[in-house]
Amino acid sequence: MEPSETRRALQQRGMQIAAGGFALQLLSMPFEFSGTFGLLSLLLFFGAVGASVLTFTNGKDYTSRSNGFAAAMVVAAIISASIGFRGPGGVIMMVIGVAVSFFGNKQLAAALRA
Numbered sequence: 001m002e003p004s005e006t007r008r009a010l011q012q013r014g015m016q017i018a019a020g021g022f023a024l025q026l027l028s029m030p031f032e033f034s035g036t037f038g039l040l041s042l043l044l045f046f047g048a049v050g051a052s053v054l055t056f057t058n059g060k061d062y063t064s065r066s067n068g069f070a071a072a073m074v075v076a077a078i079i080s081a082s083i084g085f086r087g088p089g090g091v092i093m094m095v096i097g098v099a100v101s102f103f104g105n106k107q108l109a110a111a112l113r114a
Helices: 003-032 036-058 063-083 089-113
Strands: none
Touching (some): 003 089, 036 063, 036 089, 063 089
């Protein structure tokens, strides 16, 4: 493969993996969050998705910001679970979604270096 084809393949694969992680994070929100934590997690979610989309479209690396927003969502999920809003199922789904989006963001960052 030529370098441009490799870059395009890594970029598309990274965005597809990250989108799967974001979908899982979005599905976990109703199980875990309500009220203030729900609004905070939704804003952090939009920040994480926006940073990954900017990386995909702009060609600049914003994946560390996306991962930071996702980590903040996990912290909010743990706080929400410890307060006792819901059970730990949403936290587990959130952590799995963050891990999947992290690996997708690594593919996006690798595409910028290819």
